Amino acid sequence: MKGKFSKSHFIILITAFFFAGCVExxxxxxxxxxxxxxxxxGEEAGITPLTVPFTWYGNYEVLIRKDGYQTMKxxxxxxxxxxxxxxxxxxxxxxxPFTLTDHHQWExxxxxxxxxxxxxxxxxxxxxxxxxxxxxx
Numbered sequence: 001m002k003g004k005f006s007k008s009h010f011i012i013l014i015t016a017f018f019f020a021g022c023v024e025x026x027x028x029x030x031x032x033x034x035x036x037x038x039x040x041x042g043e044e045a046g047i048t049p050l051t052v053p054f055t056w057y058g059n060y061e062v063l064i065r066k067d068g069y070q071t072m073k074x075x076x077x078x079x080x081x082x083x084x085x086x087x088x089x090x091x092x093x094x095x096x097p098f099t100l101t102d103h104h105q106w107e108x109x110x111x112x113x114x115x116x117x118x119x120x121x122x123x124x125x126x127x128x129x130x131x132x133x134x135x136x137x
Contacts, residue, residue: 022100023100023101023102024053024100024102025055025101026051026052026101026104027052027060027078027105027106028106029045029048029049029050029062030048030106031049031064031107031109032109033066034048035066036069036110037064037065037066038050038062038063038064039063039064040052042061048064057078057080059075059077060075060076062076064108064110068112068113069112069113070113072111078104081102
């Protein structure tokens with residue numbers, strides 16, 4: 001059978017052809033300083049620096065917390081590259097013999113909290129105590 005192209009060769013070639021391409025979509029989040037906890041759309045994603053895969057393009061609600069720093073609540077948008085546009089995506093995800101990577105990188109600067117004013121803390125505690133002991137009807 002030397003030199004012949006059999007049906008099984010054809011099936012293997014077609015299978016390899018259809019599963020060759022792939023698009024990997026990633027978001028990397030970095031904070032200054034590192035070590036902050038990140039939530040994306042209400043789900044904890046991890047501690048910075050972190051890289052997570054994503055499956056859809058659009059708006060993301062980002063919440064970042066780190067002890068001693070002001071909590072940051074913001075939004076970011078991921079835009080689809082041309083090879084993910086409807087119609088083109090089939091070609092790029094199925095027919096290319098290599099993997100494309102769509103990598104979005106977000107960086108955030110956290111603001112350090114200053115020392116708490118003792119008088120402010122005492123006033124807030126007294127206010128909460130009054131509200132607790134004398135609830136509004």
